[in-house]
Amino acid sequence: MSPTPLRGQKALVTGAGSGIGQAVAIALGQAGADVVVNYYGDTAAGAQEAVERIQAAGSLAIAHLADVSSEQQVQSLFDHMLDVFSTIDILVNNAGLQQDAPIDQMTLAQWNRVISTNLTGQFLCSRLAVGEFKRRGVVPSVSSSAGKILCISSVHEVIPWAGHVNYAASKGGVMMLMKSLAQEVAPFKIRVNSICPGAIQTAINRASWETPEAMSHLLTLVPYGRIGQPGDIARAAVWLASDDADYVTGTSLFVDGGMLLYPGFAGNG
Numbered sequence: 557m558s559p560t561p562l563r564g565q566k567a568l569v570t571g572a573g574s575g576i577g578q579a580v581a582i583a584l585g586q587a588g589a590d591v592v593v594n595y596y597g598d599t600a601a602g603a604q605e606a607v608e609r610i611q612a613a614g615s616l617a618i619a620h621l622a623d624v625s626s627e628q629q630v631q632s633l634f635d636h637m638l639d640v641f642s643t644i645d646i647l648v649n650n651a652g653l654q655q656d657a658p659i660d661q662m663t664l665a666q667w668n669r670v671i672s673t674n675l676t677g678q679f680l681c682s683r684l685a686v687g688e689f690k691r692r693g694v695v696p697s698v699s700s701s702a703g704k705i706l707c708i709s710s711v712h713e714v715i716p717w718a719g720h721v722n723y724a725a726s727k728g729g730v731m732m733l734m735k736s737l738a739q740e741v742a743p744f745k746i747r748v749n750s751i752c753p754g755a756i757q758t759a760i761n762r763a764s765w766e767t768p769e770a771m772s773h774l775l776t777l778v779p780y781g782r783i784g785q786p787g788d789i790a791r792a793a794v795w796l797a798s799d800d801a802d803y804v805t806g807t808s809l810f811v812d813g814g815m816l817l818y819p820g821f822a823g824n825g
């Protein structure tokens with residue numbers, strides 16, 4: 557792969573003020589894309605850091621505060637992007653969160669917050685991206701496709717997760733959103749895929765790795781024997797967004813160190 561396979565392309569990464577989203581935004585910028593770094597909550601400094609690192613790599617970058625679960629804020633985010641960059645070639649639906657509780661203690665607010673950010677947010681952003689991809693069509697000097705959507709899902713789109721029914725339901729929803737959308741827009745030469753991270757070392761799962769005991773317990777679930785890093789996801793994102801993956805659509809790429817391999821069955825069953 558060329559070091560800058562995304563040269564000339566315009567990307568939007570949601571939830572890019574921290575963790576996986578920040579790493580993906582920086583990697584897309586380093587691969588040559590100009591990037592809108594969407595952020596929300598208390599991650600303004602992380603978004604600014606991403607902007608600076610993308611600019612240092614020679615690409616353009618702007619930060620934009622928006623809650624992806626708000627129709628009006630997503631519209632403003634896209635209006636800003638089209639104003640500054642004229643179009644969009646790559647959407648990375650990354651913004652997501654957890655609000656964990658046993659179901660008999662889970663509030664409707666916790667359920668709604670997770671579904672509206674993790675699932676409805678991906679719908680709202682994909683809807684506007686597809687509109688622009690269809691309007692513009694393929695520009696062969698830029699990419700062989702008319703647009704790419706990457707949904708950041710989770711191993712929990714297939715692995716049930718007790719104590720996290722809102723989160724697992726949102727990711728199961730992302731799986732069928734991604735596949736149904738991929739089927740719908742393939743005739744327009746638009747590619748839609750998911751990356752399904754396993755345990756990646758970020759703030760969202762700090763409790764699972766911050767003590768040696770927690771880390772060694774976590775690693776019983778990871779056959780490859782290490783926790784993932786945001787860069788593991790970012791490198792997969794660059795490839796999936798590039799024309800090297802031009803024939804890949806409607807697929808979930810698990811980047812999980814083997815978490816999906818039922819490690820509890822090794823030597824058992």
Ligand code: BGC
Binds near residue numbers: 709754764
């Ligand atoms: C969750 C993490 C968890 C990982 C593996 C991710 O989708 O956000 O908290 O560590 O799945 O269970």
